[in-house]
Amino acid sequence: MSITASQRVTTRDIADQLRLSVSTVGRALADDPRISVETRHRVQRKATDLGYIGNHAARMMRGASSKVIGLMLPDVRSTLYSAAAHALAQCMSRQGYQVMLCETDDDRDTELAQVKGLIAGQVAGLLVVPSPRPRSESIRLLNQVPHVQFLRTHPKLAEQWFTIDDRQVLHDATQHLRDLGHTRIAYIGDLLKLSTSGQRFKGFLNVVGADHDPDLVVHLPPGSVEAARVELSRLLEGPHPPSAVVTASVRITQATLEELTARQVQAPCDLSVVGIGDEPAFAWWGPGLTTMALPVHEVATASSRWLLRLLRYGGNPTPFISRTAGHLRKRGSTAPPAAPR
Incomplete structure (x- = not known):
């Protein structure tokens, strides 16, 4: 029996070629232990040769577990x-x-x-x-x-x-800046409605304290790359700019580096920067970005x-x-x- 390219290979086609019953072929393809190892291998080799593709819906109707x-x-x-x-x-x-x-x-x-x-x-x-x-x-x-x-x-x-551990991630990032002597540390992160951003902001506050200057804190909708650049510009152009900034998402980190490059702000002499995530490009940016690597x-x-x-x-x-x-x-x-x- 020959099978043309336009035909879908079925278990009956395999059974006819191997002179086996359809039920035996079906069990062999499902690795049923009731079928001998030799027969299972014969069936699976023939199925591969013929280009057989199993019918997932039919297997599910027979009670097979989904993969x-x-x-x-x-x-x-x-x-x-x-x-x-x-x-x-x-x-x-x-x-x-x-x-x-x-x-x-x-x-x-x-x-x-x-x-x-x-x-x-x-x-x-x-x-x-x-x-x-x-x-x-x-x-x-x-x-x-x-x-x-x-x-x-x-x-x-x-x-x-x-x-x-998002809280600890931002705690460690902010503590690194505090240990260097920074007190005016800006924070740019996502809105607190996300579980991750809420924990990250808590980690930041654990270091700087609840009385930290609120003008240095920015919360943005997720993915707001352009808004991150605008807010960073506002912070840098204010009457009392930060000496350091910590970012709380990968996208915001990317936007921050783009804006700093566009404004020719030099890190760390003009502004110290700690990002989040460890994209390959972060190591090549400027003097190399200090960042929190995430164990994704x-x-x-x-x-x-x-x-x-x-x-x-x-x-x-x-x-x-x-x-x-x-x-x-x-x-x-x-x-x-x-x-x-």
């Missing part, structure tokens, strides 16, 4: 999230799972639509970076399937969290392994919270404040 994991991220353009997606996909692939990526853009309606689509597709589980204010229906649906939160958290979702790969991999554990053992999981520390990379963008002119 698809949903991954929900706010913005795949962010190097933070793209690095996480890469690590997650690698980990899942090694265990025979495929990752289906969905982008929410931090929009609660888009998030709900993505959740509905993933659950309708019968994903085995979900890895979620929740939006700031998920809809109640999103929370209800997510709590019906195994899921793990990573990088960000929401208190009404499963208490299976893998995050960066480690957090993403741990999240994947924990979800696999939930899928393997099932039941009602006990709460598990993991916070991984960042690391200060000291380069040339920070120094003691210059003497008053």
